[in-house]
Amino acid sequence: MSIFSKLSFKDQAFKLREDAILDAATRTLAAKGFELMTMDDVAAEVGISKPSLYKHFKSKEDLVGEVMVRLVDGALEQLESQPKDLTPTGRLRALLEWALRVRLGGGLPFLPSTSAQVRTMLTRNLRYVTRVLKLNKQIEGLVEEARRTGELNPELPTDVILFSYYARSCDPAVEYLQLYSKMTPDEIVEAMLKVCFDGYRMTAPQS
Structure with missing residues (x-):
């Protein structure tokens, strides 16, 4: 039985309206x-x-x-639900794909990257800070593991890869492609993933 089903009708209505408020605020x-x-x-x-x-x-x-707390919770849930047999790079790729799809749907306002006022406000939000630190630790661990196994370039420092990865999730190219290209959302996501993990160079043909 879900937690939601245990709530009274009045509490369920309150929770549904709160979710609608968060959805509206996100948009x-x-x-x-x-x-x-x-x-x-x-x-x-x-x-x-x-x-x-x-x-x-x-x-x-x-x-x-609360919008940002819910967003980070979504990322943590996405990581938790990933198949256990995914490689570190596979997990990073799946998380970025999730973020890009949420963003293309209008559900990913990357406010801390664009507003000093929001950054200051969020540093005082203990619930948000706790979740961000947890998410960052998990992603950093995946990057370090991928460097050790050679999936990612070990010559690049972890922080360079980590912050470049974060930057891909809020790359303005996504909006430009959505507005001005004829690409579908699936095509945009796939192209951004290739740029992130393969770069611009053509891969060698399979023999």
């Missing part, structure tokens, strides 16, 4: 960014009054913090 953040987003925007997107919104989140900062 609004992706479209407007933190500075331009307002609580009025989110309330209108959900179709509720602003007082009702404040019953769930007391400020824009709290709301955005």
Whole structure:
């Protein structure tokens, strides 16, 4: 039995509305960014009054913090659900594919990379910081293991690979391809994965 099914009807309705608020906030953040987003925007997107919104989140900062916590939780769940026989590079590739697909669907606002105000706000959010440290440790471990096995270039420092990997998840090329190319989402994801893990050089033909 799921935790959700154990809730009372009233609590289930509250949780469903909270999820709808987080979905709306994610879409609004992706479209407007933190500075331009307002609580009025989110309330209108959900179709509720602003007082009702404040019953769930007391400020824009709290709301955005919870959006980012949910995002990191999604990444942790994705890692946890991966097949155990995947190689370290296979796991990194699968996580990046997940991130790119969520992003193409408008569900991945990479706010910390674009706003100093958001970075400062999130460093004070213990729930977010705890999860980010956990996620970073897992990804760093995969990078180090892939370097040891030769799946990734051992001549490159772990930090170079790690932060380059993070950069791929918020590469503006994704938006440009989505807006201006004739590529499908699947084609965009596959191309970005090839750029990340294979680079621009043509691979040698199979003999």
